[in-house]
Amino acid sequence: MTATTTATTPPAPPAGQPGPARGARATLAAALLSLNGLRRLGTYLLLGLVAAVATGPDGTADEPLGAVRDSILDPRIVVFLLLAVALWLVVAAAPLARPLVTTLIARVREPVVASGLPQHRYAPIVTNLVLLAIAILAPLFLSGAARQALVNDIGIYALLALGLNVVIGYAGLLDLGYIAFFAIGAYATAYFTTDKALPVHSPFLLNPFLVMPIALILAAIAGVILGGPTLRLRGDYLAIVTLGFGEIIHLIANNADNLTNGPRGAFGVPHLSINMLGLEYDWGNDPMPYYYVLLVIVVAVMIAFGRLERSRIGRSWAAIREDEIAAEATGVPTLKMKLLAFAIGASVSGFAGVLFASKQFFNPQSFSLQASFLVVTLVIFGGMGSRLGVVVGVAVLQGLAYYLRDPVPPTDRYIYFGAVVILMMIFRPQGLIPSRRRKREIQLSEQGVGGADSLGGARPEGAQA
Amino acid sequence: MSRHRRGDAVVAPRQAPTGAPSAPGAPGEDLVVDARDLTLRFGGVTSLDGVSLRQRRGEILAVIGPNGAGKTSLFNCLTGAYRPQHGRVFFSPEPGTTHQLVGRRPHAITKLGIARTFQNIRLFPALSALENVQVGIEMRQRYGSLSTMLGLPHMRRAEREGVGRAVELLRMVGLEHRIHEVSASLPYGEQRRLEIARALGTEPRLLLLDEPAAGTNPAEKRELAELIQTIAANGISVLLIEHDMRLVMSVAASVVVLNFGRVIAHGTPAEVQRDPAVIEAYLGTENGESTADAAGAAADAPALGRKDLD
Numbered sequence: 001m002t003a004t005t006t007a008t009t010p011p012a013p014p015a016g017q018p019g020p021a022r023g024a025r026a027t028l029a030a031a032l033l034s035l036n037g038l039r040r041l042g043t044y045l046l047l048g049l050v051a052a053v054a055t056g057p058d059g060t061a062d063e064p065l066g067a068v069r070d071s072i073l074d075p076r077i078v079v080f081l082l083l084a085v086a087l088w089l090v091v092a093a094a095p096l097a098r099p100l101v102t103t104l105i106a107r108v109r110e111p112v113v114a115s116g117l118p119q120h121r122y123a124p125i126v127t128n129l130v131l132l133a134i135a136i137l138a139p140l141f142l143s144g145a146a147r148q149a150l151v152n153d154i155g156i157y158a159l160l161a162l163g164l165n166v167v168i169g170y171a172g173l174l175d176l177g178y179i180a181f182f183a184i185g186a187y188a189t190a191y192f193t194t195d196k197a198l199p200v201h202s203p204f205l206l207n208p209f210l211v212m213p214i215a216l217i218l219a220a221i222a223g224v225i226l227g228g229p230t231l232r233l234r235g236d237y238l239a240i241v242t243l244g245f246g247e248i249i250h251l252i253a254n255n256a257d258n259l260t261n262g263p264r265g266a267f268g269v270p271h272l273s274i275n276m277l278g279l280e281y282d283w284g285n286d287p288m289p290y291y292y293v294l295l296v297i298v299v300a301v302m303i304a305f306g307r308l309e310r311s312r313i314g315r316s317w318a319a320i321r322e323d324e325i326a327a328e329a330t331g332v333p334t335l336k337m338k339l340l341a342f343a344i345g346a347s348v349s350g351f352a353g354v355l356f357a358s359k360q361f362f363n364p365q366s367f368s369l370q371a372s373f374l375v376v377t378l379v380i381f382g383g384m385g386s387r388l389g390v391v392v393g394v395a396v397l398q399g400l401a402y403y404l405r406d407p408v409p410p411t412d413r414y415i416y417f418g419a420v421v422i423l424m425m426i427f428r429p430q431g432l433i434p435s436r437r438r439k440r441e442i443q444l445s446e447q448g449v450g451g452a453d454s455l456g457g458a459r460p461e462g463a464q465a
Numbered sequence: 466m467s468r469h470r471r472g473d474a475v476v477a478p479r480q481a482p483t484g485a486p487s488a489p490g491a492p493g494e495d496l497v498v499d500a501r502d503l504t505l506r507f508g509g510v511t512s513l514d515g516v517s518l519r520q521r522r523g524e525i526l527a528v529i530g531p532n533g534a535g536k537t538s539l540f541n542c543l544t545g546a547y548r549p550q551h552g553r554v555f556f557s558p559e560p561g562t563t564h565q566l567v568g569r570r571p572h573a574i575t576k577l578g579i580a581r582t583f584q585n586i587r588l589f590p591a592l593s594a595l596e597n598v599q600v601g602i603e604m605r606q607r608y609g610s611l612s613t614m615l616g617l618p619h620m621r622r623a624e625r626e627g628v629g630r631a632v633e634l635l636r637m638v639g640l641e642h643r644i645h646e647v648s649a650s651l652p653y654g655e656q657r658r659l660e661i662a663r664a665l666g667t668e669p670r671l672l673l674l675d676e677p678a679a680g681t682n683p684a685e686k687r688e689l690a691e692l693i694q695t696i697a698a699n700g701i702s703v704l705l706i707e708h709d710m711r712l713v714m715s716v717a718a719s720v721v722v723l724n725f726g727r728v729i730a731h732g733t734p735a736e737v738q739r740d741p742a743v744i745e746a747y748l749g750t751e752n753g754e755s756t757a758d759a760a761g762a763a764a765d766a767p768a769l770g771r772k773d774l775d
Contacts, residue, residue, distance in 0.1 A: 304614035312603035331575035331604030
């Protein structure tokens with residue numbers, strides 16, 4: 001909310017903290033032994049089990065479930081379960097440390113608090129700056145291979161997940177063919193920037209930076225073409241249609257040999273480069289320059305989407321998610337707003353496609369159904385509707401996948417991603433770092449208020465007769 | 466389907482004793498809504514059977530009738546949520562301009578100037594009271610996604626104005642102390658008023674209220690009656706579905722009675738309550754269906770009616 005709402009009263013400060021010592025012990029016991037505490041213990045134990053199986057020995061073709069048996073019987077599992085219990089204790093004790101932290105912050109920032117501004121306004125800014133600093137400095141401590149993963153698996157996917165977050169998190173639409181727009185962006189780059197990568201090429205060749213707006217618009221148009229007829233469908237049907245669309249694009253990429261070079265993919269797309277006004281720079285093979293470009297773009301997209309979320313457009317999306325019929329009756333053009341979400345999501349995906357194509361070789365495998373599911377997984381894991389959550393979710397999940405690449409073969413990765421998503425949906429549907437609005441919606445729908453379901457299922461009544 | 470205005474006969478126009486409301490349909494009359502011969506069927510069930518309804522500009526018109534009479538169906542036809550099989554609805558937001566509504570989508574009808582509330586409250590539960598009203602106000606704002614993402618000044622200005630107007634409306638319905646509260650956590654009566662504020666945010670020329678007094682206590686009902694009169698005094702026509710006859714008597718200039726999807730009576734509240742067809746519909750002759758509210762109100766109709774007709 002803007003600070004200009006003079007007539008509005010500021011939200012009440014958080015409730016008083018419980019008294020020290022005895023109160024703290026009671027709080028801890030409650031946090032541990034309440035239904036929620038026990039539920040959390042269950043989640044962590046299951047996560048530990050998944051981690052144990054994921055990093056355990058592999059099965060063989062004769063005995064595919066041997067892996068599960070061996071890793072559960074292995075004494076290693078004790079370590080994982082102990083870690084789970086430790087995590088449970090730490091999470092339960094964390095709120096106890098909060099008063100300490102807030103008094104510390106208050107002491108540091110006394111004059112500001114005295115001026116009457118609620119201090120919690122500053123907390124997110126500080127957190128964000130710290131996170132940004134980590135993002136800027138982190139790659140300096142990483143190996144070459146890790147830097148590559150940082151760009152290919154985290155940077156690009158953070159952008160993709162931010163785009164899909166508009167569709168799933170804001171508008172509440174489930175899009176399972178999201179990666180198709182990524183493919184459109186990547187192939188458009190190959191088409192417009194070089195005459196070598198694809199059997200066909202544009203009559204004039206462009207710098208990859210100039211292809212960015214083209215890819216953005218192309219992907220948005222594709223999104224509108226796909227969305228126009230299908231967004232009238234409700235939740236599950238929309239998912240199926242988008243799934244089909246993703247497959248169509250993937251199959252075209254794979255089979256139209258004389259258009260896309262088929263399964264061999266596109267080689268030789270030029271790297272990003274600037275050569276104008278006396279400025280000359282080539283991004284080359286080193287991942288670091290790409291990383292910083294991606295960082296700038298991801299931050300810019302996060303800021304832009306944050307504004308979107310807090311604007312009339314974001315409120316219309318929230319209204320559609322929560323009660324589509326009431327939204328229509330309140331004058332929200334629901335179809336148009338959904339189409340807008342679709343187009344914005346698609347254009348971000350197309351944009352990411354340009355960066356991806358100019359960074360490295362690609363073939364249709366990069367745009368498989370699995371990649372679509374991966375992005376959906378990342379959004380759900382990070383927290384639907386939460387920009388920061390989505391990006392942190394990408395970093396955590398993709399980072400884990402990178403560090404566990406030796407014990408967990410890439411072919412098995414999706415099994416464990418699947419397990420993580422199932423656990424998240426059962427125990428923490430709001431995701432790693434939930435958006436406040438979304439969290440409220442989920443709580444309310446658990447109490448039977450409102451039609452908000454996590455993936456955009458609207459109530460069946462009241463359609464056009 | 467070309468039809469004569471058969472529906473008019475059903476309305477059974479009467480001359481009001483005080484002489485104030487004249488017979489509807491007179492040439493040159495300034496109607497805000499002129500619904501003609503609406504028929505709505507769901508499979509074999511006929512929900513509306515040739516219903517016609519006329520409302521003068523600025524008037525508070527009440528639609529009453531037993532449960533299942535088709536009142537809410539009528540609202541849904543007027544607002545585009547249902548599409549009647551035949552019949553037409555003419556809506557005139559300003560004198561001289563008329564739009565045909567059947568076949569338009571609900572948001573387009575809202576944009577033309579009809580807003581509504583719902584019988585079973587439909588707020589955006591996880592949004593705050595302020596945000597609920599903002600959604601209504603912002604449907605008239607024009608700034609797009611690009612200027613939003615860039616944070617252009619005209620968009621910020623529009624947003625500030627929207628907040629200001631929303632606060633104004635919340636004050637008007639008496640919710641200024643609830644601005645930042647999640648709408649689902651408000652008490653029932655306040656949720657009803659918030660819904661009215663949200664509807665007013667769309668700048669309607671006609672406001673449809675679907676049982677606004679349901680589940681509210683007597684004090685809230687009095688406030689509601691005042692609120693409805695304030696709204697009408699601001700030049701907004703009000704079409705009201707209500708079971709509470711006291712409320713209807715105190716605010717409505719005329720009443721339309723529906724039963725089994727047909728208009729069975731139309732006139733001032735006092736006339737309607739004396740109408741044998743209405744008494745029969747509410748008290749029942751054979752099937753024994755009755756609504757205590759209406760029966761009680763029908764009994765003391767003269768007393769209440771006198772006050773209203775002055």
